[in-house]
Amino acid sequence: MVPTGRRLTVATALICVLGLVAAGCTGDDNDGFRPGAADVGDPYVPGRGNGGYDVTHYGLDVRYDPSTDRLTGRAVITATATQDLSRFNLDLVGLEVRAVEVGDAAADHRRGDGELVVTPRDGLPRGRPFTVTVDYGGVPTAVADGSLGSGGFLHTADGAVALGQPDSAATWFPVNDHPSDKATYDLVVTVPDGLAALSNGVPGPKSSADGWTTWRWSERTPMASYLSTLVIGDYRVVTGTHAGRPMVTAVAASLPANGGAATSLARTGAIVDFLASRFGPYPFDSYGGIVIADDRISYALETQSRPVYGPGFFADDRPDPSVVAHELAHQWFGNSVSLSRWSDIWLNEGFASYAEWLWEEHDGGRSAQRNFEIQYAATDWAQPSVEPGREQMFGSAVYKRGALAVHALRRTVGDELFFRILRTWTTERAAGNATTTDLVVLAERVAGRQLRPFFDAWLVGGSAPTLP
Numbered sequence: 165m166v167p168t169g170r171r172l173t174v175a176t177a178l179i180c181v182l183g184l185v186a187a188g189c190t191g192d193d194n195d196g197f198r199p200g201a202a203d204v205g206d207p208y209v210p211g212r213g214n215g216g217y218d219v220t221h222y223g224l225d226v227r228y229d230p231s232t233d234r235l236t237g238r239a240v241i242t243a244t245a246t247q248d249l250s251r252f253n254l255d256l257v258g259l260e261v262r263a264v265e266v267g268d269a270a271a272d273h274r275r276g277d278g279e280l281v282v283t284p285r286d287g288l289p290r291g292r293p294f295t296v297t298v299d300y301g302g303v304p305t306a307v308a309d310g311s312l313g314s315g316g317f318l319h320t321a322d323g324a325v326a327l328g329q330p331d332s333a334a335t336w337f338p339v340n341d342h343p344s345d346k347a348t349y350d351l352v353v354t355v356p357d358g359l360a361a362l363s364n365g366v367p368g369p370k371s372s373a374d375g376w377t378t379w380r381w382s383e384r385t386p387m388a389s390y391l392s393t394l395v396i397g398d399y400r401v402v403t404g405t406h407a408g409r410p411m412v413t414a415v416a417a418s419l420p421a422n423g424g425a426a427t428s429l430a431r432t433g434a435i436v437d438f439l440a441s442r443f444g445p446y447p448f449d450s451y452g453g454i455v456i457a458d459d460r461i462s463y464a465l466e467t468q469s470r471p472v473y474g475p476g477f478f479a480d481d482r483p484d485p486s487v488v489a490h491e492l493a494h495q496w497f498g499n500s501v502s503l504s505r506w507s508d509i510w511l512n513e514g515f516a517s518y519a520e521w522l523w524e525e526h527d528g529g530r531s532a533q534r535n536f537e538i539q540y541a542a543t544d545w546a547q548p549s550v551e552p553g554r555e556q557m558f559g560s561a562v563y564k565r566g567a568l569a570v571h572a573l574r575r576t577v578g579d580e581l582f583f584r585i586l587r588t589w590t591t592e593r594a595a596g597n598a599t600t601t602d603l604v605v606l607a608e609r610v611a612g613r614q615l616r617p618f619f620d621a622w623l624v625g626g627s628a629p630t631l632p
Contacts, residue, residue, distance in 0.1 A: 197250040202281075222241055224353075225240075228354075237300050239296075242294075243293070255333075269286075318461075322398045323395075330506060351394070354378045360397065428487075490520050502597045509558075515586075573585070
C-alpha cells in the first residue's frame with residue numbers, strides 16, 4: 165500500500181508538548197517529510213509567498229458588514245504538494261483564524277508574522293492533491309508597504325475596496341501571495357442590500373435574503389493573487405456583453421453619471437479590440453472596469469478582467485482613455501503572461517506603457533515614434549528597467565525606459581517580426597509566468613538573430629543606446 169505520510173505518535177506528541185527536542189516537533193522526521201518554505205525568496209517582497217505546494221484554486225465565501233467593518237470568511241484552497249510536506253504556510257495579515265482542516269481532518273495551526281502555519285494530521289506526499297479549509301474573520305487592515313500607495317483592504321465611506329500591488333490579497337483571505345503561484349478563483353460575497361460587491365471574472369446569479377445580497381464571481385483563467393480585487397459600495401453597475409463575453413463596468417455613484425469616468429469606461433470594448441489586433445486574442449472570459457471615489461487610491465491597477473481606477477484619472481470630469489488602454493494592455497502583459505519574480509516588472513509596465521503610445525496614435529494623437537523620440541531625450545539612462553530595486557519598482561525606468569525598449573525592438577526587427585514576437589509571446593506564455601530571459605530567447609527565435617546585446621543596452625546599460 166502507499167503510505168499517506170507522517171503522523172506524530174502519541175509519545176512524540178507528548179515530548180513536543182513538554183518542549184523537548186524530538187523528530188517531528190519541527191516538522192522534520194525520518195520519513196523525509198519536511199516543512200514548506202515560509203518565504204518564496206523574492207527579495208522585492210520579503211516574507212511573501214510560500215513553498216512546498218502549488219495552489220490550483222481558491223473558493224472564497226465572505227460576508228462583509230460596512231457598519232462594523234467586520235469580514236467573516238471561509239476559504240477552500242485546492243493545491244498539490246510539490247515535496248513531501250509535513251507543514252506549510254499561507255500568507256494572512258491581521259485576521260483571526262477559527263479553524264483549519266486539511267482534507268476532512270482538523271489541522272493544527274498557529275499564527276506568525278503575517279503567516280498562517282498549518283500542520284496537517286498526516287504528511288502530504290509529493291504530487292498529492294489536497295484541500296485546505298480555513299474559517300477566519302475580523303476587521304481587515306491596510307498594507308503598511310507604501311510602494312504604490314494605500315492598499316490592502318480599505319474601509320471606505322460606503323463599503324470597502326481590496327486592492328494593491330504587490331501586496332493586498334493576504335489582507336482579506338489566506339493565500340500563497342506571489343505571482344509565481346497562479347490559480348483560478350470562485351468568489352461568493354454577501355453584503356447588505358443596496359450595495360454592490362464587484363470582483364474578477366464572470367458574474368454569476370445574485371440572491372437576496374434577510375436584508376443581505378450575495379454576489380458571485382468566477383475567474384477560470386489562472387490569476388496572480390495581487391490581481392484579485394473586491395470592491396463593495398454604492399456603484400452604478402452596467403452589465404452587458406462584448407464579443408459574446410460578459411462586460412461589467414461600474415462607477416461610484418458619487419461620481420457624475422455621464423462624466424469622464426463613465427465615458428472612459430465606455431470605450432473599454434473598442435480599446436480591447438484594437439489591442440487584440442496587435443497582441444493577439446483577448447485572454448479572458450469577461451471584460452470591464454471599476455472607478456472608485458476614494459482619493460486614497462491614487463493609482464489604477466490591472467485587476468484581472470476588470471481593472472480598478474482611482475478617481476484622480478478623471479479629475480474635473482475629464483475622460484482619460486490612455487489609462488484604460490494601459491490597464492487593458494496588462495490583461496496580456498502581466499495578467500495572462502505573469503511575472504516569475506518582481507525584478508522583471510518592466511515586462512508588465514513597459515509593454516503597457518507602450519500600448520498607451522499605440523492607442524494614442526490609433527486615436528488620432530501623437531505617433532508612437534514621436535512619443536519614443538520625446539521619451540528618449542528625457543530618460544535618465546543610469547536607472548535600469550530590469551532589477552530596478554525595490555524602491556524603484558514603480559519608477560520611470562520600469563515604465564518609460566521599458567516602453568523605449570519595446571519600440572526600439574520594433575525599429576530593429578521591423579513591424580512584421582515585431583508584432584509576430586508579441587503575438588507569439590502572448591500565445592506561448594498564456595496563463596503562465598515568464599522572465600526577461602524568456603522574452604529574449606523567444607525574440608531571438610522568432611527574429612532569427614541575436615538580440616541579447618540589444619536588450620542589455622536598452623534595459624540595463626548605463627548610457628543612451630544608439631538609435632536603431
